[in-house]
Amino acid sequence: MKKILGLDLGTTSIGWALVNEGENDSEKSSIVRLGVRVNPLTVDEKGSLEKGKAVTVNAERANKRGARRNLQRYKLRRDNLKKLLINNGLINSDSPLYECSNDRFALYRYRALAVTQQIPIQDFARVLLMINKKRGYKSMRKVNTDEDGALVDGMDVAKILFERQITPAQYLLDFYRKGKKISPQFYRSDLLAELDRIWTEQSKYYPEILTAELRNTIDGKNISACSRTFYALTHIDTAKNSGKDRMLTALTWRVDALTKKLPKEEMAYVICNLNGEINGSSQQLNLIGDRSKVLFFNHQTIGQYLWKQIQEAPQRSLAKIIFYRQDYEDEFNLIWDKQAEYYPQLLTNNLTK
Incomplete structure (x- = not known):
């Protein structure tokens, strides 16, 4: 049976x-x-x-629950700040906490100015409430390195690249030759700048291969997809790189590509690997990191950055422009310290704790 x-x-x-x-x-x-x-x-x-997509029956319910929690936390933060401002005489219960002028961008302008000059105390309170809306993306911007347990701050690496006018590959090759194992996550803008330099240099030798059409086609692709596309359009295979010294070889090719002609296969390898590194992580996180870098090198606060965006394109939406939480904290401290020069009540213990 x-x-x-x-x-x-x-x-x-x-x-x-x-x-x-x-x-x-x-x-x-x-x-x-x-x-x-x-x-x-x-x-x-x-x-x-x-359609073959995974379905979690409770996913939508969990998303809505998360949205309710975020809304509740935002309201609690706002209520706590309002109570603190009222209890310390900065505003009263009848003070308007909304934009009360015909200029819909006035509060953004006050926020940008608050870092460098005095603004009316009620507008200062509204600026605080405006900053209080967003918590920012929390990240240490640090990565683990070698066995010594040291940490590398992404912003510190960006400063070194800027001061020495070097690329990420040149930075890594210097460390590698000194026997140090290090793998910082570079800002996307620094990697893009390196790819632009390599593309420009290698285009001198391969203008018929490195066309604008090819650049647009490989944009956004990972390493393997980029390699397939490169071969499909140019019939060039990427160079083989294996063995225990493959990292040294790859970095050497990248650095050489900045100043001299590479064999076609090595050129394809360098471009595809660097393009894949640029597109290998979250696009949103890359944008957040690059904005933080812009703030630092331009000596700007978030408010000054947003005000500049408004001046350049008033119709542009600011809703999805995200920053690190640390950038919000830095802006708050700068605004508070500047306004405390004009309003001594900001230095009371109740407010400075």
Whole structure:
């Protein structure tokens, strides 16, 4: 007697049956047990499942719960700040906390000015409430390095690149030759600047290969996809790089590509690997890091950055421009210290704690 388990897999149910199948005329086939397990899905969940996308039934509920929590925390932060400002006489319960002029960007202008000059105390309170809306993306901007347990701050690395006018590859090659193992996460803008320099230099020798069309095609692709695209459009394979010294070899090729002609295969390897490194991490996190870098090198606060964006394009949305939490804290401290020069009440213990 042979036992057979049959399954009927549907989008919203699983049917099953366990049967005994007779193998000759003397044995009679029979059903041992059968049933169905129903998994009800919404129309959207069913559509996602049919397209091959993973579906978590509770995902939407969890997302809404998270949104409610974030809203509640925002309201609590705002209420606590309002109470603190009222209790210390900076505003009263009737003070307008919204933009009350015809200039819809006036508060952004006050926020930018508050770092360098006095602003009205009620506008200062509104600026604090404006900063209080966003918490920023929390990140240490640090990465683990070698066995010594040292930490490398991404901003410190960016400063070195700027001061020495070197690329990330030149920075890494110098460390590698000194026997140090280090893998900082460079800012995307520094990697893009290196790729631009390499592309410009190698275009002198391969103008028919390194075209604007090729650059646009490989943009956003990882290493393997870039290599396939490179071969499909140019019939050039990327160079093989293996062995224990492959990191030294790759860095040497990258540095050489800045100043001299590389063989086609090595040139393709350098461009595809660097392009893949640029596009290998979160695009959003890369943008946040680059904005933080812009603030530092331009000696700007978030408010000054946003005010500049408004002046350049008043219709541009600022809603999705995200910064590190540390950048918000730095801006708050600068504004508070400057306004404390004009409003001594800001130096009371209740407010400075």
